Amino acid sequence: MERLTGIRSVNIARLVYLLICELAGAAMANHIAGSEKIWIGVVGGLVLAVFFILVESLTKKFTLRGFSNATVGLLIGVFCAWLLSRGLVKLVEATLQGKVEQFESITLVLNASLYASLGFLGSVLALRSGRDDFSLLIPYIRFQQDSSPGRPILLDINVITDSRLYRILKTGFVDGNLIIPRFVFEDLHIMANSSTPSQQARGQRGLDVLERLQTGDQFQITIQDSETEDASDSMDARLLFICRLLGAKLLTADEALAKTARLQGVKTLNINDLTHALKPKIAVGERIRLPLVRAGKDENQAVGYMPDGSMIVVNHASNKLNTTQDVTVISTLETDAGTMVFAELITSAVEPEAGKK
Numbered sequence: 001m002e003r004l005t006g007i008r009s010v011n012i013a014r015l016v017y018l019l020i021c022e023l024a025g026a027a028m029a030n031h032i033a034g035s036e037k038i039w040i041g042v043v044g045g046l047v048l049a050v051f052f053i054l055v056e057s058l059t060k061k062f063t064l065r066g067f068s069n070a071t072v073g074l075l076i077g078v079f080c081a082w083l084l085s086r087g088l089v090k091l092v093e094a095t096l097q098g099k100v101e102q103f104e105s106i107t108l109v110l111n112a113s114l115y116a117s118l119g120f121l122g123s124v125l126a127l128r129s130g131r132d133d134f135s136l137l138i139p140y141i142r143f144q145q146d147s148s149p150g151r152p153i154l155l156d157i158n159v160i161t162d163s164r165l166y167r168i169l170k171t172g173f174v175d176g177n178l179i180i181p182r183f184v185f186e187d188l189h190i191m192a193n194s195s196t197p198s199q200q201a202r203g204q205r206g207l208d209v210l211e212r213l214q215t216g217d218q219f220q221i222t223i224q225d226s227e228t229e230d231a232s233d234s235m236d237a238r239l240l241f242i243c244r245l246l247g248a249k250l251l252t253a254d255e256a257l258a259k260t261a262r263l264q265g266v267k268t269l270n271i272n273d274l275t276h277a278l279k280p281k282i283a284v285g286e287r288i289r290l291p292l293v294r295a296g297k298d299e300n301q302a303v304g305y306m307p308d309g310s311m312i313v314v315n316h317a318s319n320k321l322n323t324t325q326d327v328t329v330i331s332t333l334e335t336d337a338g339t340m341v342f343a344e345l346i347t348s349a350v351e352p353e354a355g356k357k
Contacts, residue, residue: 011198014053014056018046018049018050018053021040021048021049022045022046022049024041025040025043025045025046026038026042026045027041028041029041029042050253057285061305069126070123070126070127072180073123073124073127074119074122074123074126075120076126077119077121077122077123078115078118078119078122080122081114081115081116081117081118084114085110085111085114085115088114101327113206139262142197151247151267152177152178152222152246152247152248153174153247153248153249153250153251154180154181154224154239154242154243154246155178155179155180155184155251155252156184156235156250156251156254156257157184157187157188157191157206157235157330158252158284159251159253159254160180160188160201160206160209161188161205161206162271162273163204163205164271165271166209166212166213168274169218170218171219174251176306177221178213178219178220178221178222178253179221179224179246179248180210180221180222180224181223181238181242182223182225184235184239186340188203188207189203190203191203192204192206192207224242224246226241226242226246234257235256236260239267240261243261243266244264244266249266249267249268249269250266250267250268251269252268252271253270253271253272255272255334258270258273279309279310279339282310282312282329282339283329284329284330285329286327286328287327287329287346288312288326288328288329288344289308289324289325289326289327290304290306290312290324290325290326290327291304291305291323291324292305292314292317292320292322292324292325293322294321295304295318296313296314297313300317301314301316301317301318302314302318306325310339310341311340312327312329312342312343313341313342314342314345315342315344315345316344316345317345320345325345326346327341327343327344327345327346328343328344329341329342330342
């Protein structure tokens with residue numbers, strides 16, 4: 001709905017601008033050439049309005065941030081041209097004055113070319129530069145997107161529908177405004193209205209998380225309308241484009257997307273990495289008191305879980321199910337899904353020796 005409202009507002013602005021150009025052209029023609037030549041002003045105003053509306057349409061992907069960068073670059077380029085013109089034009093004047101008939105025309109063309117060329121180069125270089133480049137050019141000044149602490153954080157649909165997201169954000173370890181692309185929000189809404197129960201539950205959970213975050217004061221949620229020029233790009237490519245455009249971090253639970261983002265130089269926060277980092281390191285030989293809750297893959301194995309969710313496979317313990325036993329860690333195995341831990345029951349053979357002592 002907001003998108004349709006924005007399109008209508010732009011069309012109204014174009015229409016008003018077109019009418020203003022028509023009226024201004026007609027008024028100028030009437031003042032200069034009389035009422036018989038009003039049609040020339042109307043046509044001229046129409047041509048001018050169509051030209052600038054066409055320019056505006058071609059630059060619809062050009063953001064306000066890009067415009068501000070280009071303006072700074074233009075001013076720097078014009079300033080450099082002014083400095084050069086003080087010496088270069090004086091040198092030309094001293095060399096050609098009295099020797100060339102069109103001397104003033106040459107200096108005018110030289111000035112115009114110098115200002116236009118350096119202004120263009122300054123704008124293009126500014127558009128290719130980031131905020132860090134500006135802070136190096138102008139010491140002690142950084143161009144920030146907003147006054148909130150930290151860089152903005154872009155959320156993808158996988159992390160929005162992850163039940164761990166709200167608890168992680170509420171801890172305060174992550175700061176910065178939360179950004180959700182428009183297409184991600186629309187996909188989340190479609191998922192919440194899906195006929196598949198699992199998809200519907202995920203979508204509804206994601207909307208509930210966003211609503212809880214929005215009602216708090218810790219985070220500000222912004223819907224981002226920026227898009228890639230090619231509408232056929234994948235969702236991952238569109239997410240990375242917005243991250244680079246806004247200088248935002250990507251918060252995700254998708255391993256493949258996280259790897260792709262890091263390869264493209266996008267700062268990535270993977271909540272799976274955080275979960276693995278917080279799991280306690282279990283060492284071989286460590287003694288653990290463990291509830292055995294289910295049978296293992298092999299007939300003689302039982303499985304128990306640590307408070308953090310780590311799974312421990314206990315050998316020769318299938319007859320101890322639904323009891324709590326003391327076990328000793330005998331080996332660990334690192335896998336893509338995490339660390340697998342194998343243990344053995346602590347036998348009671350040690351007790352008689354303790355009695356002898």
